[in-house]
Amino acid sequence: MTLPRLTFVGTGYLGATYAVCFAELGYEVLGFDVDTAKIAALSDGVVPFHEPGLGVLLRRNLAAGRLRFTTSYAETADFGDIHFVCVGTPQRADDTGADLSYVESAVTGLARRLTRKALIVGKSTVPVGTAEWVQRLVDKHAPAGLGAEVAWSPEFLQEGFAVQDVLRPTRIVAGVRSDWAATMLSAAHRGVLDLAAREQREVPVVVTDFATAELVKVAANAFLATKISFINAMAEVCEAAGADVDQLARAIGHDPRIGSRFLRAGAGFGGGCLPKDLRAFQARAQELGVGESLRFLHEVDLINQRSRSRVLRRAAELLDCPTGPAGPDFGNTRVAVLGATFKPHSDDVRDSPALAIAAALSASGADVHVYDPEGMGNAARVHPNLIFEPGLEEAVRGSELVCVLTEWPEFSAADPVHLGRLAAGRLVVDGRNCLDVAAWTAAGWRYRGMGRHAEP
Numbered sequence: 001m002t003l004p005r006l007t008f009v010g011t012g013y014l015g016a017t018y019a020v021c022f023a024e025l026g027y028e029v030l031g032f033d034v035d036t037a038k039i040a041a042l043s044d045g046v047v048p049f050h051e052p053g054l055g056v057l058l059r060r061n062l063a064a065g066r067l068r069f070t071t072s073y074a075e076t077a078d079f080g081d082i083h084f085v086c087v088g089t090p091q092r093a094d095d096t097g098a099d100l101s102y103v104e105s106a107v108t109g110l111a112r113r114l115t116r117k118a119l120i121v122g123k124s125t126v127p128v129g130t131a132e133w134v135q136r137l138v139d140k141h142a143p144a145g146l147g148a149e150v151a152w153s154p155e156f157l158q159e160g161f162a163v164q165d166v167l168r169p170t171r172i173v174a175g176v177r178s179d180w181a182a183t184m185l186s187a188a189h190r191g192v193l194d195l196a197a198r199e200q201r202e203v204p205v206v207v208t209d210f211a212t213a214e215l216v217k218v219a220a221n222a223f224l225a226t227k228i229s230f231i232n233a234m235a236e237v238c239e240a241a242g243a244d245v246d247q248l249a250r251a252i253g254h255d256p257r258i259g260s261r262f263l264r265a266g267a268g269f270g271g272g273c274l275p276k277d278l279r280a281f282q283a284r285a286q287e288l289g290v291g292e293s294l295r296f297l298h299e300v301d302l303i304n305q306r307s308r309s310r311v312l313r314r315a316a317e318l319l320d321c322p323t324g325p326a327g328p329d330f331g332n333t334r335v336a337v338l339g340a341t342f343k344p345h346s347d348d349v350r351d352s353p354a355l356a357i358a359a360a361l362s363a364s365g366a367d368v369h370v371y372d373p374e375g376m377g378n379a380a381r382v383h384p385n386l387i388f389e390p391g392l393e394e395a396v397r398g399s400e401l402v403c404v405l406t407e408w409p410e411f412s413a414a415d416p417v418h419l420g421r422l423a424a425g426r427l428v429v430d431g432r433n434c435l436d437v438a439a440w441t442a443a444g445w446r447y448r449g450m451g452r453h454a455e456p
């Protein structure tokens with residue numbers, strides 16, 4: 001059987017990564033976006049965001065002629081046997097759930113121009129019930145009699161590991177309504193399954209209905225967020241009880257029923273997915289009349305917000321700042337903020353705890369100097385009033401306090417003796433518990449982590 005031709009509608013982070021990786025797997029691929037600048041960059045072999053390993057694969061597959069990009073819906077509709085919808089579903093401005101306007105315009109734009117039966121596969125993270133609505137949109141807008149069908153196949157890729165996550169997924173979820181859709185979707189995943197077979201790995205495939213497929217994605221993200229907030233709540237308890245959350249996490253993580261991943265305490269979760277998905281999921285549960293079932297996610301969100309304010313409190317304690325009803329007053333103290341992205345190996349600053357804390361320090365009077373290995377451009381666009389330094393040393397030089405807020409390897413590997421000579425005061429808040437406490441305290445730094453012992 002010849003491989004189906006694939007299109008990826010929306011070449012943001014998700015769609016661009018999928019388009020490139022599926023071309024790498026041998027499919028003929030067309031990426032579509034309404035953003036001409038994005039399409040021009042990708043066509044020139046330039047990835048418009050930071051993702052390790054993606055640029056090389058993009059250029060290789062452009063050169064091999066398996067991958068192209070377009071801004072034309074007509075060309076996309078004509079090219080593809082299977083169309084993956086990968087557009088964003090941001091939080092609505094009034095905070096009432098997910099904004100599906102991009103999904104609507106992508107699906108109608110495509111459906112109107114279909115010339116033959118095709119499968120439209122939703123990949124975007126959406127409220128449960130969206131796939132049904134997409135099928136109705138397709139029925140309404142596609143030329144009569146084509147019988148175009150919808151399927152839902154959520155993705156689980158993590159920024160910074162996206163290439164691996166697409167080529168070697170932990171599972172494939174296929175929400176389908178007909179044997180034809182199941183067969184088509186399995187043809188689209190053959191490359192991934194063949195690669196797994198060659199590497200003697202198993203990729204479980206869960207074939208299910210629309211609603212379950214949609215829910216799998218938000219349930220997975222809600223679980224991960226809960227796990228992070230759980231350990232951050234334990235960090236609060238550890239601080240009060242004089243215990244150490246890192247040792248606690250290690251000990252409970254040895255139980256395979258719990259597992260050690262996503263148990264890193266710190267400044268909490270951020271990014272373009274976990275925080276917004278958590279809120280959209282609660283909004284959808286309310287609509288479905290089961291708001292109570294997800295009420296705990298509100299608490300997960302609150303713990304997460306508190307993790308950010310706890311970093312500020314640690315900073316104020318170390319500096320011995322006066323604290324009024326409006327919070328601490330940092331009185332123009334120079335503070336080095338190391339990290340701006342929501343996590344390392346990414347240039348993404350959406351809902352970044354690091355950047356939110358930097359802005360809060362600045363709003364409380366501190367003279368904040370930020371450095372991040374990859375996120376400076378994006379951070380400066382969001383917070384043009386912060387001072388951005390070209391390097392780690394420039395940020396630390398003359399600072400009374402250093403706050404490490406994203407666990408970039410460059411920060412964990414930095415020499416505390418050398419940094420101590422540059423800084424004006426040897427005070428450090430480790431908002432990600434990523435520094436070697438023994439090395440930093442031996443170099444004369446007063447250290448505060450998150451629920452972690454301050455002495456080795």
Ligand code: UGA
Binds near residue numbers: 125160261271
């Ligand atoms: C997350 C999910 O992990 C992916 O599976 C999912 O596909 C993706 O959202 C999505 O919905 O598209 P991502 O946003 O790339 O992926 O980031 P994560 O690696 O999950 O990290 C999220 C946040 O949690 C980061 O701010 C990170 O610093 C924080 N985190 C993570 C912790 O604070 N502690 C941990 O132990 C792990």
